[in-house]
Amino acid sequence: MIKLSRLADYSIVLMAQLAGHPSSLMQAPDLALVTGLPVPTVAKTLKLLAHAGLLESQRGAKGGYALVRAAEEIPVTEIIAAVDGPIALTDCTIEDDGVCNIEALCPTKTNWRKINDAVVGALRCVTLADMTPQIAPIVPHRPFEPTLNHAGQGGDVG
Amino acid sequence: MIKLSRLADYSIVLMAQLAGHPSSLMQAPDLALVTGLPVPTVAKTLKLLAHAGLLESQRGAKGGYALVRAAEEIPVTEIIAAVDGPIALTDCTIEDDGVCNIEALCPTKTNWRKINDAVVGALRCVTLADMTPQIAPIVPHRPFEPTLNHAGQGGDVG
DNA sequence: AAATATTAGTACTGGATTGGTCCTATTTAT
C-alpha cells in the first residue's frame, strides 16, 4: 500500500505537538512523554527536522525545539521530505538519477509522474495547522504497526 | 517516503499493458517479456488482480488475462487496493479495526484521515487510461529499487 | 480420450529497509 514511513508519521505528530505550544521551547523527553513514543526515537526525529530547517534548536540547559514557521505555512509534504527525502512513489519520478538510461524512449515515465504529482499536489494543500488538534492531546499516537508496544506505554491510539 | 509497494507498481504496469491490447487475452509469459519483469512475479501479480475482479482469466491452452472494464473506468486506487489492500497511510485511517480503543478521545484521528483522503482523492482521479502509453512500449519497466536486475534484462527504465 | 498449455492456490525463503538504541561531543544555564 501507499504508506507513510514510521519516521514521517512521528514527525508530523511531533510537529503538531510543537505547533500546539507556539513560542515556547519543548524538549525531546517532554515530547516523548506527550506522544507516548520512545525518547531516543523522538530525539532522532527532532534532529532530522531541525537539520532540515523546520525546527530551531536551542542547546544546553533549558534548551529544546520550536517551530521556525507558523503551522499554517508548513505543508506536510515538507515534513515528509525532511525525514524521508523527496516524495517519490517510484524511482521513475525521481529526476536526474542517471539510472534511467533510456528515459527518452520510455513513455511510462511521464505517466508515473502524473500519479506522483497528484499525490504531492494533494499533500501540499494539507498544512501542519490542519493536523494540529484544537485541544492539546495527551494521547499517545500509534504508528502504522502495533508492534510498537515494547514498553507497553499508554494505549493504542490512532 | 510515501512509496508504492513493488507489487502495486507492477500491477499498474501490467494493467497498462493489458489496456493496450483490449479484447484479446494476454498470457503471463508474454506480459513478463514485454515488461521485462520475472515470469513468476508477473504470474503472482496477475493472480492477485484477477482475484480482485479487475482481470478476467481464462484457463487452459489459449488462456490468459484481459481487463474486465475499460481502462478509463479503472482508477489506480482500485489497482493499488487490489494488490496491497485499502490505502492507509497510517493505521489511524483504517476504520473498524478494534485496535484504536480510545478513538473517541483522539483528535488526531480525524486529522490523519485528512491526509489519507487527500491522497486517495487525488489518486482516484487518475485512471488506468492515464497510465497507458499511446504507443505500446516494449520497454522494460524499472520498479523502485534497482536491485531487480538479477537476469540483466534489457535496461533500467522508469 | 489423452496430452498439452495455462491459470489457481499455497507455502517457503532470503534479503533489504528501516526503525530503534547507544555512545560521545558540544553547548548553555545555573
Add this chain to the structure above:
DNA sequence: ATAAATAGGACCAATCCAGTACTAATATTT
C-alpha cells in the same frame, strides 16, 4: 564547575516484502 540538553554518528535487530517453487485444476487441441 556542574548539570542539562542537543548534535552527530554508528550499529544492531527485526519486520516486511518480494521472489520462487511446487501442486492442483481446467480448458483446448489433436
